[in-house]
Amino acid sequence: MPDPGPSPVQSSLPAAAAAFGTYGHGRGVEAVGCIRPEQLAVPAPADPPAPAGAPHPALERLLRGPSGLGTAGLHLARYEGPPLAAPEPAGAAEPAAGRPIPGLYHHPVPEPDPVRVAEISRRIKEWADEVDLYPPEWEDQFDGFCVGRYMVACHPDAPDIDHLMLATRLMVAENVVDDCYCEDHGGSPVGLGGRLLLAHTALDPLHTTTEYQPAWTESLRSDAPRRAYRSAMEHLLQGASPSQADRFRHDMARLHLGYLAEAAWAETDYVPQVWEYLAMRQFNNFRPCPTITDTVGGYELPADLHAQPAMQRVIALAGNATTIVNDLYSYTKELASPGRHLNLPVVIAEREGVSVKEAYLKAVEVHNDLMHAFEAAAAELAVSCPAPNVARFLRGVAAWVDGNHYWHMTNTYRYSLPDFW
Numbered sequence: 001m002p003d004p005g006p007s008p009v010q011s012s013l014p015a016a017a018a019a020f021g022t023y024g025h026g027r028g029v030e031a032v033g034c035i036r037p038e039q040l041a042v043p044a045p046a047d048p049p050a051p052a053g054a055p056h057p058a059l060e061r062l063l064r065g066p067s068g069l070g071t072a073g074l075h076l077a078r079y080e081g082p083p084l085a086a087p088e089p090a091g092a093a094e095p096a097a098g099r100p101i102p103g104l105y106h107h108p109v110p111e112p113d114p115v116r117v118a119e120i121s122r123r124i125k126e127w128a129d130e131v132d133l134y135p136p137e138w139e140d141q142f143d144g145f146c147v148g149r150y151m152v153a154c155h156p157d158a159p160d161i162d163h164l165m166l167a168t169r170l171m172v173a174e175n176v177v178d179d180c181y182c183e184d185h186g187g188s189p190v191g192l193g194g195r196l197l198l199a200h201t202a203l204d205p206l207h208t209t210t211e212y213q214p215a216w217t218e219s220l221r222s223d224a225p226r227r228a229y230r231s232a233m234e235h236l237l238q239g240a241s242p243s244q245a246d247r248f249r250h251d252m253a254r255l256h257l258g259y260l261a262e263a264a265w266a267e268t269d270y271v272p273q274v275w276e277y278l279a280m281r282q283f284n285n286f287r288p289c290p291t292i293t294d295t296v297g298g299y300e301l302p303a304d305l306h307a308q309p310a311m312q313r314v315i316a317l318a319g320n321a322t323t324i325v326n327d328l329y330s331y332t333k334e335l336a337s338p339g340r341h342l343n344l345p346v347v348i349a350e351r352e353g354v355s356v357k358e359a360y361l362k363a364v365e366v367h368n369d370l371m372h373a374f375e376a377a378a379a380e381l382a383v384s385c386p387a388p389n390v391a392r393f394l395r396g397v398a399a400w401v402d403g404n405h406y407w408h409m410t411n412t413y414r415y416s417l418p419d420f421w
């Protein structure tokens, strides 16, 4: 079931943005005490099982948002201000190319608004200059990353460019840390723990004595990853509540833990078992991106709802599906990189003794299973907890999943498919 049509989320993002969101910084969202663990265990009442590959009917119905008389205005906000006459930097708004991986379960998304894409692309270059992010010779790669298209596709309910920029700076900063500390722009597994910990203090500040505080403050200016983290976090704090910021820090600590496991295995030349690889990839994962969907949307999913095990499962499954999408689209790029780069097809081939093609096709199935599990878990939660901010958050996560697939598929500068079909 490669393309079952528009996602219940994307087709009907009708959602309740205007009615349910606050478009401030999320204050004013009433706590909804609707989730108790025993309630979450209750399955959706009387929904027949979805046909294989189709979204769960409850997901379709509940994520569709309000319908009927008087609900026409309750649709996700799109940019409605004056046209933004931004010049288009290279790579900002080229027509989308690329084809989906055959057999990959995914939902197409509408073409991201080119006006928003162009403005984000312009502003992110300004920010990159401001924090002295990369040397001039890396500019083509920066443009080829097309972060504007990425973030606009993933956050269709962002009320404005400023909110989108919160996600965009973080996306760039996260990739700079990965490239410069872990991967092919000077990265290495050797000494990674120390570098990551010090960079993490740009997100989660050091509180120490007056003697030592200045050296730490100075350290945050000492390399591009730290300058990027510090500035992107400073901006996030202007748009996030304290609990949203702390949710993000927790996700980033998870990410850094995942980097460390990957590095440790690289240092000892260990190829993990498939389940071990999937555990590492649950941490070395896109999770910090979809979990800020409410901050970027201008509302807040309260901490007690975010922390519920059922919500945590939905988020983990969504993060895992999005990250295996990366493994599949980046497979040929990683094969061409020096040394052995672990990704799901490589680990399956090695550990299960199958051909690279069989391993790749099995990895597609693993991805599809994760996607179906994500959609089923989201549907069940939407039934168990019919709170507007829960529904909107679930839609936001699903929109991120779909936008992430779109970006990988269309980023032909960065990724190309293997010749397996």
Ligand SMILES: CC(C)=CCC/C(C)=C(\C)COP(=O)(O)OP(=O)(O)O
Binding pocket: 171, 174, 175, 178, 255, 284, 285, 286, 287, 288, 289, 323, 326, 327, 330
């Ligand atoms: C944006 C973010 C939180 C990134 C975290 C880690 C990361 C870069 C990925 C999950 C993408 O995987 P990978 O490192 O394999 O990226 P490329 O294949 O090089 O695009």
Ligand SMILES: [Mg+2]
Binding pocket: 326, 327, 330, 331, 334, 343
């Ligand atoms: Mg990859």
